[in-house]
Amino acid sequence: MTARVAVLGLGAMGLPMATALAGTFDVVGFDVAPERVALAVEAGATGATSVADACRGTDVAVVGVRDGAQLDALVLGEGGVADSLPAGAVVVVTSTVGEAAVRAVADALAARGIRCVDAPVSGGPVRAGTGDLLIMVGADDEALAAARPVLDALSSSLTVVGGIGAGQQLKTVNQLLCGIHTAAASEALALAHRLGLDLDACIEVLSQGAAASFMFADRGPRIAAQLRGETPPLRSRLDVIGKDMGIVGDLARQLKVATPVAAAAEQLYRTVAAAGLDASDDSVVATMLAKEPTW
Structure with a gap:
């Protein structure tokens, strides 16, 4: 049956x-x-x-x-x-x-x-x-x-x-890496954008070398679209990755494990969310990073 x-x-x-x-x-x-x-x-x-x-x-x-x-x-x-x-x-x-x-x-x-x-x-x-x-x-x-x-x-x-609970524990470790990799991909392509590099070419080259990661390959095209002023499909909401990094932070504090890079990534997502972009695709982070300073 x-x-x-x-x-x-x-x-x-x-x-x-x-x-x-x-x-x-x-x-x-x-x-x-x-x-x-x-x-x-x-x-x-x-x-x-x-x-x-x-x-x-x-x-x-x-x-x-x-x-x-x-x-x-x-x-x-x-x-x-x-x-x-x-x-x-x-x-x-x-x-x-x-x-x-x-x-x-x-x-x-x-x-x-x-x-x-x-x-x-x-x-x-x-x-x-x-x-x-x-x-x-x-x-x-x-x-x-x-x-x-x-x-x-x-x-x-x-x-x-x-x-029960062990799956969540391992997924929290997984999300620590995913959150950091997504933030890093946003930083890298924001820098490439400000340098005037061809973003599609950057993604193709970087995806083949030591800098490659699943998150870079997955988020890269959407990040590039955001930086070009386009609206990519909504596939990974900002508030979801922010929530996951909050779980990472809570667990790290509970266990007294230092996770400074994850903490920086969590604060980056919170900063972008505070700009009213909670419901946007998390690739939107790059647009905030690539903005020219006003000072």
Whole structure:
């Protein structure tokens, strides 16, 4: 029998994940934005009008939210996942929300006989749509076995690192590097822009040498578009990378680990957000860096 999978949250990552899963599973999608549900239906999913509707008779619920507050509301709020999923089902948390948030949700779900897998993903929307994600998993053996077919369909690289919370821990380390690399790519191309260099040529050359990184290759074209005064597609919101770097900073302070470069990157994102650009693609950082001083 084909498993029924609910994808709850059809944002930048949730929609392509629903698309990737729709070819293999009976997928139902829900989002607070009806237009996102319509896109999921176009991709082969069934649309739901509420969380309860999506969870009815569901075996696996894949959750994609922006932060811990949204996770708590979606899963533990009235009429949410915990109220709606049948006992024995499993919730897969794919978002970067921090260890404490996923542990609290997992404990609440366990009290209702619902299992949980801590499975933050990395790779971006394009790779999500082709089942090519890196997934860092924290779960017990029983929960992992129940979710494994779905996780395998979404990933090309899946690593089990421990129990609930361990996936979030490793993803926090991952995001430390992603946040720094994105800030560095913005600085490098802002400098190239002010020098009058051809940005497309810079991206092509730098992507082949020691300066190459996934984040540079992924963000570079959008950064170049921003610096040329164009509006690139919105794929990675500034407030999301800022939130992730906040999780990095909180964990580093808790453990008393010095992370001065990550702290500088976090402050850069906060500075750009304070200019009212929270909802912009995070490539917008370069435009702030490249501005000529007024003094």
